[in-house]
Amino acid sequence: MPASTGRPAAPEVIWTRPERAARGPRPAHNRAEIAAAAVRIADAEGIDAVSMRRVAAEVGAGTMSLYNYVPRKEDLHELMVDAVTGEYELPEEPSGDWRADLLALARASRDLLRRHPWVPRLYTSVHGFSPNGLRYLEHCLAALEGLDEDDATKMELLAVVHGAVMTYVGNEVATQERSRALPWTPLEEQAARMAYLTDRVGGGAYPRLAAALANAGPAVDLDAYFERTIGRILDAYGRGGPREDRGGDA
Structure with a gap:
């Protein structure tokens, strides 16, 4: 028999996977809690700071036990996007316009x-x-x-x-x-780039761009x-x- 690759036999969608097993003890965590923890980390430190190990520590779980709730990091990302999508405050009915x-x-x-x-x-x-x-x-x-x-x-x-x-x-x-x-302020950066742009455009090689910039308001x-x-x-x-x-x- 070929060795197992650890991959599922067919593509899986996290939303079709039961949140908890039908039998056994009640899980200590849930997807909403895990997604919220990952979102907090991403908001504070950026998406590169989000790892299974970091999220597990945030919710007080072992890294390997987190995989019982979220099998893949891609699934964690999907939970995160869905969690923030839930922030839309949608009216019960559209306005008609x-x-x-x-x-x-x-x-x-x-x-x-x-x-x-x-x-x-x-x-x-x-x-x-x-x-x-x-x-x-x-x-x-x-x-x-x-x-x-x-x-x-x-x-x-x-x-x-x-x-x-x-x-x-x-x-x-x-x-x-x-x-x-950058080691300088945005205003300093903008001033330096505007000086460069003025020098390049003012030479006559870009007449249409010069006119557009002059009339930009x-x-x-x-x-x-x-x-x-x-x-x-x-x-x-x-x-x-x-x-x-x-x-x-x-």
Whole structure:
């Protein structure tokens, strides 16, 4: 017989695995407790600080016993993403204005990711189908009932908005992390880069860029930029553009 690799015979989903055995003593811990501990560590120290050993110590368990609750580190990550997804405060019913509802959800997503800046590093499409992810998607689709588009286009719209929010917050987080690692202040960094940019663009090699920068106006209000970006995405889908672009029925 070949030696066991330790891998399950077929792919497993953590949500189909029983939280506890049908028989035997009551478990000392549960997934919610374990996920909450991992989230606390990630919030305080970053996702790289989250290990099975560290989480086990946080909940007062042995490292090997933690695997009885969470078989793989990937499962731990999925529990963490689901735990923070549960923070959405969703109304019982949408307002009836799909555009306003999705803009509000985009703002809520931005705020959630700011509280948990490690999420974009973990998030993949599979995390959208965890228990709290399903609850969130169901609410989103209820909010979109007033949009005259097919279900595929609605799911596409949700993915585009989600991706835009992830990119926006991801850029914020990367900028903040880089600033903390530098031996000078963000203002000093910005001044040095603006001096370099002015020198390069002022030489005449980039006339279109020089004109665009000259007419750019005051510093960008990032929150207003966020509102405009999400609003333009919603406007595009509300006009039926994406379906027409795919060659579907008008």
